[in-house]
Amino acid sequence: MQIREPHRINRTVSRTVSKKNYSRYIILFIFLLIVFVGWKTHGTTSAIANFNEVKSGWSGYCLDDYHDKLIPGSSVDIWSCNKSEAQNFELTLTSIRHDSLCLSANSPSSIDLESCNSTSPNQVWLRDQSGYYNPNLRLCLSAQNSQSGQKLSLNNCSNLANPSDQWYSSFDYTNYSCNGSQGQVVACNAIKQWMIWNDHPYNHESLLVGYTGGAPYEEWCADFVSYIFKISNYPFSNGNYDGWDENNANDIYSQGFVVHSAKGSYLPQPGDVGYFSYYGGHVEIVIVGGKEPTFIYGDSATIDPTTGNGQMEANTILSVKNLGQIKYYYSPTSKT
Numbered sequence: 064m065q066i067r068e069p070h071r072i073n074r075t076v077s078r079t080v081s082k083k084n085y086s087r088y089i090i091l092f093i094f095l096l097i098v099f100v101g102w103k104t105h106g107t108t109s110a111i112a113n114f115n116e117v118k119s120g121w122s123g124y125c126l127d128d129y130h131d132k133l134i135p136g137s138s139v140d141i142w143s144c145n146k147s148e149a150q151n152f153e154l155t156l157t158s159i160r161h162d163s164l165c166l167s168a169n170s171p172s173s174i175d176l177e178s179c180n181s182t183s184p185n186q187v188w189l190r191d192q193s194g195y196y197n198p199n200l201r202l203c204l205s206a207q208n209s210q211s212g213q214k215l216s217l218n219n220c221s222n223l224a225n226p227s228d229q230w231y232s233s234f235d236y237t238n239y240s241c242n243g244s245q246g247q248v249v250a251c252n253a254i255k256q257w258m259i260w261n262d263h264p265y266n267h268e269s270l271l272v273g274y275t276g277g278a279p280y281e282e283w284c285a286d287f288v289s290y291i292f293k294i295s296n297y298p299f300s301n302g303n304y305d306g307w308d309e310n311n312a313n314d315i316y317s318q319g320f321v322v323h324s325a326k327g328s329y330l331p332q333p334g335d336v337g338y339f340s341y342y343g344g345h346v347e348i349v350i351v352g353g354k355e356p357t358f359i360y361g362d363s364a365t366i367d368p369t370t371g372n373g374q375m376e377a378n379t380i381l382s383v384k385n386l387g388q389i390k391y392y393y394s395p396t397s398k399t
Contacts, residue, residue, distance in 0.1 A: 116151070118232065119229070120193070120226030120230065121227070122209075126215075128164075129149075131147065131148055133161075135178050137176040139174055140212050141209075154232055156190075156251060157189065157350065157357075159195070164176035164177060165179040168200055168202075169185055171217040182355070183355075184199035184351070184356075184379045191220055191261045202218060203217060205227050207227050236255075245397070250333035256270075256375070257377055260375045265369060273290065282373070283310070283372065284346050285311055286308060286309070288348060289302055289308050292399070297399055302318070315336060319395075321393070325381075325391055333349055333351060336349070336392070336395075337392055338390050338393060357377065358380075362375065
């Protein structure tokens with residue numbers, strides 16, 4: 064018994080020490096877990112450098128990459144604003160970008176994130192009052208209900224005073240500086256005039272007077288092209304009025320443009336002028352190029368209730384039944 068007793072005591076002590084060590088490991092593990100969770104939480108909810116949230120008109124909700132999947136086809140919804148990476152969007156005059164993905168309107172009921180394509184008409188978004196307009200489908204971005212997880216869709220742009228169609232961010236559209244190549248500056252200024260026109264619906268007549276050189280009641284597509292080139296510091300040198308104003312679509316080509324057939328291999332670029340074979344001729348400014356370009360233009364065929372003249376339009380239409388189609392692209396040069 065005297066031989067076994069020390070052995071029994073040692074085994075008890077050993078077991079006690081093992082339990083203590085095990086408890087220490089548990090405490091250490093819990094501590095490290097708390098630190099890790101805290102670090103992860105901090106990484107997703109604390110302030111992110113250059114963070115850009117797009118707030119919904121529904122108070123407290125933001126544009127959100129559902130579960131922040133960051134893969135093409137990811138769903139887009141609104142979620143309680145939390146400054147997480149899923150709600151960090153980069154805005155330009157024509158796009159809404161989330162990392163390497165861009166907001167894409169595949170149909171009125173299918174809005175998701177796709178790999179960014181600078182010429183995709185599905186990914187073009189223009190600021191329209193307090194909303195976002197997709198010129199390809201000619202509808203506005205909408206979140207129909209105020210609840211986290213509400214998927215986005217497109218809606219008629221006539222109700223932009225409704226919270227469902229309103230979006231706000233810190234991006235300064237009004238004071239955005241147009242720079243780059245001649246074509247890029249022209250396209251940028253056309254977009255800015257689009258925003259001014261839509262943001263001042265009760266001041267269209269004074270805007271139209273400026274675009275047309277003092278003659279508001281006329282077909283003003285060519286006047287608008289002339290005006291945009293003028294404010295872009297590329298005024299037409301041989302225009303009909305004041306040396307820059309050219310109100311005849313058929314004469315635009317004579318202002319120093321390079322002419323490309325629309326049926327050829329040429330891909331239009333921002334700042335090009337599209338010439339359409341509608342009755343009397345018609346011209347539009349390309350703001351996003353590629354095989355399916357996006358245009359902004361003065362449209363005398365759609366009556367504006369304020370002026371009795373035409374509206375300003377933005378779309379991707381290349382032909383109109385019984386009227387005509389795109390015939391040429393006019394590219395500006397240093398002499399334009």
